[in-house]
Amino acid sequence: MNSEFNDFYCKHYGDRWPLLLESLFKESHPIELRFSNSLQPYFLDEASQFAAKCLDVEPGMSVLDMCAAPGGKSLVIASVLAGQGSLQCNDRSPDRRIRLQHVLENTLPVEWHSNIKVTGYDGSRFGLYCKGQFDRILLDAPCSSERHVVQSPKHLEQWSLSRTKRLSVEQGSLLASAVDALAPGGLLVYSTCALSPFENDAVVQKILKKRKESIRLVNISPWIEGAEQTPFGVHILPDRSEGRGPIYCAKLEKVKS
Ligand SMILES: C[S@@+](CC[C@H](N)C(=O)[O-])C[C@H]1O[C@@H](n2cnc3c(N)ncnc32)[C@H](O)[C@@H]1O
Numbered sequence: 001m002n003s004e005f006n007d008f009y010c011k012h013y014g015d016r017w018p019l020l021l022e023s024l025f026k027e028s029h030p031i032e033l034r035f036s037n038s039l040q041p042y043f044l045d046e047a048s049q050f051a052a053k054c055l056d057v058e059p060g061m062s063v064l065d066m067c068a069a070p071g072g073k074s075l076v077i078a079s080v081l082a083g084q085g086s087l088q089c090n091d092r093s094p095d096r097r098i099r100l101q102h103v104l105e106n107t108l109p110v111e112w113h114s115n116i117k118v119t120g121y122d123g124s125r126f127g128l129y130c131k132g133q134f135d136r137i138l139l140d141a142p143c144s145s146e147r148h149v150v151q152s153p154k155h156l157e158q159w160s161l162s163r164t165k166r167l168s169v170e171q172g173s174l175l176a177s178a179v180d181a182l183a184p185g186g187l188l189v190y191s192t193c194a195l196s197p198f199e200n201d202a203v204v205q206k207i208l209k210k211r212k213e214s215i216r217l218v219n220i221s222p223w224i225e226g227a228e229q230t231p232f233g234v235h236i237l238p239d240r241s242e243g244r245g246p247i248y249c250a251k252l253e254k255v256k257s
Contacts, residue, residue, distance in 0.1 A: 005149070005159045012197050016239070020195075023238035024147045024246075033075050033107065040106040044072040047236040047247035050224045051191040052076035052138060054249055059084035061135040066123040066178055069096035071103035073140055073191075074116075078104070083112040088134075090119045090126075124173045127180030135186045139178045141171045143192035143199050147238075147246060168198040175207050179215055184256040187218065191249040195237075200248040204232040207252075218251040 010017045030043035052073035057063055057080040065074045069091035078087055089104065091097050101118055108116070123139070144164050149155045171192070178188050192199050208217060220234045226241025227234045233250030 002156050002159050004161060005156060008161060008164075009146075009195060013195075020237060020239045021150065023243065024150045026238065026243055028147075028238070028245075029243050033072075033079070035079065035107065035109055039109065042072060042075055042103060042107045044075070045244055045247070047224065047241065047245040048072055048193075049076050050227075050236065051140065051189060051247050051249040054220055054251055055136050055138055055189045056187055057081060057136050061085045062133065062183075063087045063136040063138070064126065064130075064134045064178075064181065065089045065138045065140070066126065066174065067091055067140050067142060068118075068138075069093060069100040071100040071107075073138060074100070074104065075107055077136075077138065078108055078112055078116060081112070081115060083109075083115055085115060087116045088119060089116060090121055090123060092120060092122050094120065124177045127177035130181045132181070132183050134181055135183055137178045137182055137186070137188045138191070139174055139188065140191045141174055141199075141203075143167060143171070143194035144196045145193050146195045147193065164194075164196040164198050167194075168196075168203055171199055171203045172206055175203060176210070179207060179211050179252070179254065182254040184254050186254050188215075188252045188254070189249055190233075190252065191247060193246050194248060195246055200235065201230050201232045201250070204250045204252075208232070213255075214257070215252045215254055218253050220249065220251050 028045050030045050032041045034041040057077050068074045068089035074089045097120055182188050227236045236245035236247045238245050
């Protein structure tokens with residue numbers, strides 16, 4: 001075990017860390033998403049489905065999934081829109097976008113396809129070019145993803161404190177862009193699958209300070225079993241949630257000026 005990794009999380013999670021670490025090695029229990037018998041199913045962790053549902057999408061809305069690939073949460077959003085409104089599924093990575101396209105085409109009913117577009121922009125540019133455009137934005141940000149890190153000796157070796165700090169800066173600029181691209185009265189969900197404290201509440205706390213005139217924190221409900229309230233959002237961790245997660249999410253509303 002990378003001792004810098006172990007010490008960092010042990011310091012943050014205290015006595016809980018050994019059991020939390022053990023739970024990261026256990027299999028998660030994804031739930032099937034299937035929209036008809038003739039289409040392929042997609043399996044997605046219940047905590048990830050919860051994060052997408054927190055966005056409170058309604059049919060007819062204009063929705064941006066800023067970091068969408070491989071597309072699990074986009075499917076949840078598309079199923080609520082059910083062909084009414086629009087969904088832009090964006091991801092900067094060309095390889096992951098190919099997978100995203102396949103997932104959307106193979107899983108969703110054909111009559112919903114025309115309302116969905118896949119793009120490959122850098123998410124941090126939306127605030128500049130699409131100011132105030134979207135009713136709902138999901139920012140499922142690139143993050144440390146410790147469940148994957150602990151299961152990969154190579155990634156565990158590469159983990160460093162500076163990496164999680166770097167990611168938190170990137171997440172902050174994506175979140176600022178999402179705030180700017182949100183329409184007045186619109187809702188935004190910021191989510192990660194990170195355990196690192198730098199990448200969750202700390203990112204939300206910073207944006208609330210920076211944009212205190214234009215956004216407010218919204219309480220997350222309904223609840224999912226094992227979810228823990230944090231100062232700014234909700235954390236679902238596998239040791240207390242029967243293997244679900246990790247997922248952190250926080251919800252923000254753009255105030256009408
Ligand atoms: C946590 S994954 C998203 C998972 C996806 N929401 C799902 O539920 O299937 C984060 C994604 O962000 C993408 N990404 C990283 N930096 C980005 C950026 N600056 N702009 C847009 N996408 C980015 C990565 O390629 C990766 O696919």
